[in-house]
Amino acid sequence: xxxxxxxxxxxxxWEALPLHLQERILALLxxxxxxxxxxxxxxxxxxxxxxxxxxLLSPHRLDAFFLLSPRLAVHPLSxxxxxxxxxxxxxxxxxxxxxxxxxxxxxxxxxxxxHLPPLPVGSYLISVVVPPGTFRSSPTTYTLVAVxxxxxxxxxxxxxxxxxxxxxxxxxxxxxxALLGNAAVSGDRSRLFVLGRGSDxxxxxxxxxxxxxLLPVVMPLxxxxxxxxxxxxxxxxxxxxxxxxEVERVVVWQMDDAEENLLWKEVGVMPAxxxxxxxAGRHGSFWHFxxxxxxxxxxxxxxxxxxxxxxxxxxGQWTVLPRVSGLDAEESSRWFGHVLEPGIELxxxxxxx
Amino acid sequence: MAAPESGDGNNGAARMVTLISSDNTxxxxxxxxxxxxxxxxxxxxxxxxxxxDGIPLPNVDSATLSKVLEYCIKHAPAAxxxxxxxxxxxxxxxxxxxxxxxxxxxxxxxxxxxxxAHNLEIEGLQSLVAKKVADMIKGKSPMEIRRTLxxxxxxxxEQAEMNAHMLEYGWAYE
Numbered sequence: 453x454x455x456x457x458x459x460x461x462x463x464x465x466w467e468a469l470p471l472h473l474q475e476r477i478l479a480l481l482x483x484x485x486x487x488x489x490x491x492x493x494x495x496x497x498x499x500x501x502x503x504x505x506x507x508l509l510s511p512h513r514l515d516a517f518f519l520l521s522p523r524l525a526v527h528p529l530s531x532x533x534x535x536x537x538x539x540x541x542x543x544x545x546x547x548x549x550x551x552x553x554x555x556x557x558x559x560x561x562x563x564x565x566x567h568l569p570p571l572p573v574g575s576y577l578i579s580v581v582v583p584p585g586t587f588r589s590s591p592t593t594y595t596l597v598a599v600x601x602x603x604x605x606x607x608x609x610x611x612x613x614x615x616x617x618x619x620x621x622x623x624x625x626x627x628x629x630a631l632l633g634n635a636a637v638s639g640d641r642s643r644l645f646v647l648g649r650g651s652d653x654x655x656x657x658x659x660x661x662x663x664x665x666l667l668p669v670v671m672p673l674x675x676x677x678x679x680x681x682x683x684x685x686x687x688x689x690x691x692x693x694x695x696x697x698e699v700e701r702v703v704v705w706q707m708d709d710a711e712e713n714l715l716w717k718e719v720g721v722m723p724a725x726x727x728x729x730x731x732a733g734r735h736g737s738f739w740h741f742x743x744x745x746x747x748x749x750x751x752x753x754x755x756x757x758x759x760x761x762x763x764x765x766x767x768g769q770w771t772v773l774p775r776v777s778g779l780d781a782e783e784s785s786r787w788f789g790h791v792l793e794p795g796i797e798l799x800x801x802x803x804x805x
Numbered sequence: 806m807a808a809p810e811s812g813d814g815n816n817g818a819a820r821m822v823t824l825i826s827s828d829n830t831x832x833x834x835x836x837x838x839x840x841x842x843x844x845x846x847x848x849x850x851x852x853x854x855x856x857x858d859g860i861p862l863p864n865v866d867s868a869t870l871s872k873v874l875e876y877c878i879k880h881a882p883a884a885x886x887x888x889x890x891x892x893x894x895x896x897x898x899x900x901x902x903x904x905x906x907x908x909x910x911x912x913x914x915x916x917x918x919x920x921x922a923h924n925l926e927i928e929g930l931q932s933l934v935a936k937k938v939a940d941m942i943k944g945k946s947p948m949e950i951r952r953t954l955x956x957x958x959x960x961x962x963e964q965a966e967m968n969a970h971m972l973e974y975g976w977a978y979e
Binding site: 465466468469470473476477478480481485487488489490491492493494496497 | 913919920923931935936944946951954955956966971
């Protein structure tokens with residue numbers, strides 16, 4: 453590669469930095485950004501494709517692609533809707549995923565379940581949990597959590613790390629719930645925080661012991677389309693607040709356990725202008741949004757009107773994204789809720805199609 | 806801010822040490838600030854750098870060392886508190902403001918700084934500069950990245966490779 457001179461980076465050019473310092477700097481960038489860096493020069497491409505560099509990489513919060521369809525996704529880094537990145541060895545899944553994991557991402561589709569023993573009768577999946585520290589290769593083992601709800605919650609798990617994986621019956625919770633909502637995985641992957649719906653409640657499922665616990669916290673009044681997420685070791689809840697059957701505002705709460713009693717502390721309210729964009733003039737009529745999160749970035753989606761809003765728990769900022777058009781609302785709402793993260797193989801130039 | 810040594814120096818309670826840059830400029834600085842450098846810490850603990858002696862730093866010129874010490878002096882109190890777990894929000898905000906302004910400098914100075922921080926093993930400074938350089942690269946096109954990093958205009962062959970790469974990853978550029 454040529455040395456710096458004419459374009460004025462000064463007398464201490466980039467190329468004079470030792471390779472390990474160049475690597476340290478570039479390892480701070482999201483994978484999707486590194487693709488552009490790799491295009492800039494041969495030397496940068498060589499560095500970015502080297503196994504030594506890959507050992508420095510860790511999941512980046514701006515690398516998530518929030519799916520809107522098999523082929524389109526919201527990309528928080530560029531704040532646009534982009535084509536979803538190709539998966540390692542296959543094209544986009546043919547059917548909407550049933551559940552997907554927190555980082556690193558894995559999508560569980562009906563095709564995935566085909567290779568496993570059938571789900572326990574009447575149960576549905578609420579989560580897939582991957583072991584921590586598996587970023588550099590696509591996770592090959594995971595734990596699925598399924599439940600039945602009604603008069604009581606019954607739970608089942610299957611761990612694909614076992615040679616002959618089977619569904620195991622885990623703990624029961626003798627409380628009636630119509631449905632369990634989304635499940636947020638704790639940072640150490642040992643617990644699931646789960647929303648109970650039908651009567652709103654916050655449940656905890658211990659993945660090690662298989663025991664359930666109902667947390668003694670009063671859920672916000674009028675809560676609708678709620679979504680739990682974990683960021684920076686803290687538990688958050690985002691949802692609409694209804695009054696007289698109409699969603700009035702969207703609020704973010706954080707679990708406050710500093711005092712003796714647990715409580716949901718309001719930490720953010722969607723500004724009225726942003727709320728107006730998300731609602732798209734549907735005040736007073738039935739509508740709802742969906743939510744998905746990845747590493748503290750929450751994407752809220754009104755599939756009917758193609759409206760997208762992003763909330764960043766790191767700085768409390770709300771951002772309205774350009775309107776999405778041309779998607780089938782019903783189909784899109786089934787894809788939304790799942791996140792793809794490109795793997796390191798994306799940097800290797802294997803996707804030449 | 807550290808200044809080149811001008812006199813007998815140490816007349817306060819804090820222990821002072823002298824650092825000598827590659828161009829023979831002497832800097833007198835509190836030992837606590839210089840000890841942010843893992844490289845210097847052991848020498849200082851062994852009693853080095855005091856009195857008429859100085860610690861020579863043959864890989865760091867005076868302009869860079871002056872800048873490094875500006876960082877160390879600002880961060881030393883927080884480091885002395887074990888990363889300042891008890892620091893107030895105001896203290897943290899002040900350090901953040903300082904850091905943001907500190908790296909708002911010419912790119913070649915940034916590279917000199919990260920080299921010095923690496924040689925002197927000042928982890929916080931390495932991270933700060935690395936993040937600044939990464940931020941300068943972020944959000945740019947391949948050609949803009951070349952200009953940011955000071956590469957000359959691409960040869961026709963390099964341009965063809967850039968185009969081929971962008972074509973391969975077309976989805977990322979749409």
